[in-house]
Amino acid sequence: MKQIYFDLDGVIRDTCREVLGYYPHQWDCYGPDGRPYCQIIEDNLRLLYTAPVTQYHEVIKKLPFVNILTCQPESWRDFTCCWLYEHFEFHQFDVIFVNHADEKLKILKPGDVLIEDYPLFSDYSQIALIDYPYNREVKGEIIRIHEPEELDAFLIMQRSSIRTQPQDIVLNEVRK
Numbered sequence: 427m428k429q430i431y432f433d434l435d436g437v438i439r440d441t442c443r444e445v446l447g448y449y450p451h452q453w454d455c456y457g458p459d460g461r462p463y464c465q466i467i468e469d470n471l472r473l474l475y476t477a478p479v480t481q482y483h484e485v486i487k488k489l490p491f492v493n494i495l496t497c498q499p500e501s502w503r504d505f506t507c508c509w510l511y512e513h514f515e516f517h518q519f520d521v522i523f524v525n526h527a528d529e530k531l532k533i534l535k536p537g538d539v540l541i542e543d544y545p546l547f548s549d550y551s552q553i554a555l556i557d558y559p560y561n562r563e564v565k566g567e568i569i570r571i572h573e574p575e576e577l578d579a580f581l582i583m584q585r586s587s588i589r590t591q592p593q594d595i596v597l598n599e600v601r602k
């Protein structure tokens with residue numbers, strides 16, 4: 427069964443706005459004091475909890491179930507889980523943490539789609555890209571999404587593919 431996965435930061439949680447206050451043109455960027463983006467977070471992990479939602483959260487929250495696939499250092503994950511419980515219903519989501527963004531592509535099966543903002547994948551054939559200044563060079567994505575309405579329309583098109591209950595994945599495993 428096809429799955430739709432959602433990246434977290436930049437897609438659901440607006441970490442950029444919380445950390446920098448703007449959307450940079452480069453993926454590897456620095457704060458005003460010269461610290462790398464990830465170091466700013468590492469120095470104040472509470473930012474992961476206080477970050478606001480993106481404009482896409484409202485559309486995504488309407489789904490009966492949300493598969494989240496996110497790359498996070500170990501030290502970020504507790505704060506991220508707290509954020510998720512704050513912004514989704516308790517049984518509404520499942521989260522898979524990976525250590526490097528490239529691991530996400532290995533999790534996708536044929537036909538799966540990942541909603542993402544990351545600009546450095548080797549292959550975008552299964553990626554629906556949320557448009558930001560730092561990913562404008564990307565080519566080969568399924569669709570580039572600029573507004574919540576576009577995401578909503580894309581998700582409606584994919585509707586039959588969206589898993590409605592977490593148990594489905596277990597049943598599929600058993601049937602194999």
Ligand SMILES: [Mg+2]
Binds near residue numbers: 435543
């Ligand atoms: Mg992201």
